[in-house]
Amino acid sequence: MTTQTDKPKEDGLLGLxxxxxxxxxxxxxxxxxxLLTNNRAYDxxxxxxxxxxxANRVNGQLYAAIARRVENGxxxxxxxxxxELENSGMLDSVGGMAYLAKLLTSMVGIINAGDYGRAIHDAWIRRQLIDIGETVVNNAFGATGDLSGPDQIEAGEEALFRLATEKGKDGDFVAFNKALTGALNVAALAFQSAGHVTGLTSGLRDLDKKTGGLHPSDLLILAGRPAMGKTALATKIAFSAARAIMDEAEEKGGKPNGSVxxxxxxxxxxxxxxxxxxxxxxxxxxxIRRGDIGQKEFDRFVRVSHELARLPLxxxxxxxxxxxxxxxxxxRLKRTQGLSLIVVDYLQLMRPSVGTRPESRVLEISMITQGLKAIAKELEVPVIALSQLSRQVESREDKRPMLSDLRESGSIxxxxxxVMFVYRDEYYLQQRMPKETAYDSMDKYSVAMDEWQRKMxxxxxxxxxxxxxQRHGPTGTINLFFEGEYTRFADLDNIHEQ
Structure with missing residues (x-):
């Protein structure tokens, strides 16, 4: 042990x-x-x-050898x-089999095994922190010239996040009565809430009925081909959630405790x-882009913009x-303003964490989806990620998407x-409008046009x-209203059609 007087006098990094x-x-x-005295200490x-x-390589190898035997019964x-130890030469550098006798004399009692293990694990975590710190310092001095300052910050944060999530935690069973209590609380919340929605509302009645709303820690994929309205639908959901957060805050007379x-x-x-x-x-x-609006519409546009500016979006x-x-x-957002929902448009345009180099595009997408799920679990918020679909949809007669159409990775x-797909039959039917030149008579063209208009x-x-x-509920198709002029989705009321 070094005393205060014999510590190195160098300052800064050299002292470290x-x-x-x-x-x-x-x-x-x-x-x-x-462990060698009583294998039950391994539990x-x-x-x-x-x-x-x-920290000691031989000790680590010996622990791994003991663990293998215990786990094999x-x-x-x-x-x-x-x-095994003599043939492998594992103990040669520490004195051979005599080292085992030394270990047996070092044992105090198996009742303290958990404390010993936590002390070892804590020292390992601190060694990893030192390694991460040294890497950050070396990169800042220019050891890795291809990383900019912001990229170095991201790389350091990513290394800390991996250490925090992969360091291993004490695991244990949850008593069934505790699990039942949690399930009962969720059911009571659903029973007491309007519309029986336990999660954050999506703003779409029939979607909320099937899902119970948007739930914390869930990763939801919203996929579709271009021009189907993915962004418009995701924006509708985000806006509705932000408005619900604001309405709740105003009812309570306070500030919003979350954001989108x-x-x-x-x-x-x-x-x-x-x-x-x-x-x-x-x-x-x-x-709006062309400026082709009257004074009345512009005034409405300004008035609505003032109302929307208050939303936590x-x-x-x-x-x-x-x-x-x-x-x-x-x-940072969760810490400063609260966070209730994350929307990503769209995941194929994202990059994996700085410092990682995936071997293929499939592996890259897999890392991104796993990372988004990890964010949802860590921050306890729902994450909606938009995704493109492969072109194979266009080659089928029925162009309704399937799970196999998800682009680039089955890990999505x-x-x-x-997993939700947005589909508009009107888009494809519009492209099949009959052309007069394709028919040898006006009568046939008129019949085809009448049939096309009927279908439209x-x-x-x-x-x-x-x-x-859906992991937590039923699947099925939800019919929605879509107004292309305003790129607006809403609930579809079929009552008047029956």
Missing amino acids: TLRQPPANIEAEQALLGA RVSDFLAGEHF QLADPVTMRA AIFSLEMSAEQLATRILSEQAEVSGER LIDDTPAISLSAMRTRCR EQDADA GLVHNKAELILEK
């Missing part, structure tokens, strides 16, 4: 490099002695401790392990705001944002708690939201 990395060799030896540490957590003691974050990788914040304004003010977005239009940057911004389907009447202003997968 002269320190010994944290380790607790005595705890390592005491734990190994306890106290197996949930969180691994061989690589040991075999006895692990100096007698049963003698042949939209990461728009394809459209600018101004374009997205124009879409929302167009929908709410019922002024065509195309006419935030837009980040950083192109090709990385997963680590998104996580950092969402954490695996990681998602719900059936699907005009209608869309389908196909709930193809």
